[in-house]
Amino acid sequence: MTEYQPPGEPPRGPSADPSGRSSGETGAVYDAVVLAGGAARRLGGADKPGVRVGGRALLDRVLTACADARTTVVVATPRPTVRPVTWAREDPPGGGPLAALDAGLRHTTADLVVLLSADLPFLDRRTVAGLPAALGRGTADGVLLTDSDGRDQPLVAAYRTASLRRGLTALTDRHGALTGLPLRRLTGALDLIRIAGPVASFDCDTWDDIAAARARIREHGHVLDEWISAVKDELGIDLDVDTAALLDLARDAAHGVARPAAPLTTFLVGYAAARAGGDREAVAEATRRAVALARRWAEEDTPSADAPAGSRSAAPSAPGTASDATPGAAPDAAPDARPDAG
Numbered sequence: 001m002t003e004y005q006p007p008g009e010p011p012r013g014p015s016a017d018p019s020g021r022s023s024g025e026t027g028a029v030y031d032a033v034v035l036a037g038g039a040a041r042r043l044g045g046a047d048k049p050g051v052r053v054g055g056r057a058l059l060d061r062v063l064t065a066c067a068d069a070r071t072t073v074v075v076a077t078p079r080p081t082v083r084p085v086t087w088a089r090e091d092p093p094g095g096g097p098l099a100a101l102d103a104g105l106r107h108t109t110a111d112l113v114v115l116l117s118a119d120l121p122f123l124d125r126r127t128v129a130g131l132p133a134a135l136g137r138g139t140a141d142g143v144l145l146t147d148s149d150g151r152d153q154p155l156v157a158a159y160r161t162a163s164l165r166r167g168l169t170a171l172t173d174r175h176g177a178l179t180g181l182p183l184r185r186l187t188g189a190l191d192l193i194r195i196a197g198p199v200a201s202f203d204c205d206t207w208d209d210i211a212a213a214r215a216r217i218r219e220h221g222h223v224l225d226e227w228i229s230a231v232k233d234e235l236g237i238d239l240d241v242d243t244a245a246l247l248d249l250a251r252d253a254a255h256g257v258a259r260p261a262a263p264l265t266t267f268l269v270g271y272a273a274a275r276a277g278g279d280r281e282a283v284a285e286a287t288r289r290a291v292a293l294a295r296r297w298a299e300e301d302t303p304s305a306d307a308p309a310g311s312r313s314a315a316p317s318a319p320g321t322a323s324d325a326t327p328g329a330a331p332d333a334a335p336d337a338r339p340d341a342g
Contacts, residue, residue, distance in 0.1 A: 028112060028132040032069035033104035034062055035097060035155060036076035036118035037090070043207060049076065049118040051210060054217045055230045055297040056082070058119050058204060064233055065123040066114055073107045075100040076118070082233055095179040097155075098186060102168050102178055108161060112136065117155035119204040121213040127200040131158035134193065141190035145197030152194065153201040154187045163190060214300050224264075227297070231265055234293045235272035235286055265290055 036049040036059050043051070049059035056064075059074070060082040066072060071086060078087045086107050090099035101115065112132040116123070127145075135143045135158045144157035167186045172178055204210050217226040232238070269286045276282035 028129070028136045029070055029110050030112040030114050030132040030158065031071040031108035031110040031161075032066040032073070032114045032116065032128075033101060033108065034059070034066070034072065034074045034085075034116045034118055035100050035104070036074050037093065037100060043205070043210075048204070050079070051204070052296060052300065053121040053204070053210065053213045054226045055293045055300075056233060058121060060233065062116055062118050062120050062123055064229075065120070065125050065128050066116060068125060068129060069114060070110055071108060073104040074118075075104045092179065096181060097183045098168065098171065098178040098181045101164065101183075101186075105161065105164060105168070111161055112158055113161050113164065114158045115155060117203060120156060120200070120202070121204060121217075122199050122202050123156065124200065127197065131156075134158075134195070135160070138193065139191075140193045142187070143193040143195060144187075145201040146194050147201050148196075148198040150196075152187070152192075153197070153203075154183050155203075156197065156201045157192075159190070228264055228268070230293060230297070231268045231290060234289055235268055237268060237272055237275075265294075 050057050052058075053061065059076075059079075063072065063074075063082050063085065067083065072083075073086045073088050074081070075088045075090060077089070077093075088103045088107055090096075090103040105113065112135060114128055114131055116128075131143055141163035142157055142159035145153045147153060164186070167189060168178065170189075171181060171185055175181060202209075202213070204213055217223060269283070269290050272286040273282040276286065
């Protein structure tokens with residue numbers, strides 16, 4: 001687990017361009033490879049990419065964050081996703097992160113590749129865009145985030161594709177195959193830039209991590225943005241919403257409505273319905289999907305029904321309380337000890 005550091009907003013992004021421009025605007029064209037085939041042993045073998053935080057599957061949250069990639073490859077068994085992707089599978093399945101990376105790279109053509117795990121609930125598009133943008137300005141092989149303890153997070157990173165391919169070829173020549181080799185065998189030989197990113201690199205290895213992520217998005221400073229983002233993903237809307245103006249309008253029209261999610265959600269439903277033709281059926285379908293999302297959102301306030309029997313643990317205290325750092329507790333697993341990192 002990567003330690004979560006509340007409170008406050010995530011940083012603008014690792015080495016983000018001072019102008020605030022995205023990677024596309026700074027010329028950093030990249031492909032993305034998402035590793036989503038880990039065994040999730042610390043989740044009792046649950047389908048981790050499909051576990052929901054804020055009504056959205058973890059994998060879908062990551063795919064939204066890397067939506068600016070020219071090509072996105074997900075290394076896992078195919079499943080429905082929030083946007084179209086290219087699917088790949090390591091041979092044999094379950095062969096570890098290096099075998100999975102090799103399988104994903106075979107479908108990429110860009111000079112830069114963003115490498116991500118599928119369990120990053122707080123990753124956003126600005127952070128992802130900042131990775132290849134930072135790498136493009138220097139000569140290093142890659143740039144990765146580190147957690148609050150300074151540990152490398154090689155699955156929240158951007159690399160030069162040629163450097164990865166050279167390293168994978170050398171490891172294959174040395175060991176005969178990539179199966180079972182830890183990711184550090186590759187990254188340890190690379191020249192890497194390290195940037196602190198404790199929020200964006202927070203990953204969900206345990207049910208306690210899932211509970212902490214679900215609690216965080218419901219905090220006052222995050223809940224509205226998270227909800228609107230979830231609704232837009234659910235309805236297929238790529239639109240910058242001026243929430244302040246809409247809330248002012250809703251307040252004036254409804255004389256101080258206390259639940260701002262309601263008017264914003266209905267606006268997005270109306271927008272999605274208009275795009276779909278604006279007829280009765282379009283409104284009904286958009287409403288149905290938003291209602292289903294709201295029900296999934298509410299269900300997460302109860303003990304998780306998707307946790308395998310015997311694997312659930314007591315929900316942690318709110319992030320930032322004394323229970324976050326229990327004296328004598330076992331240290332967090334290093335990145336390469338996680339199922340996704342080999």
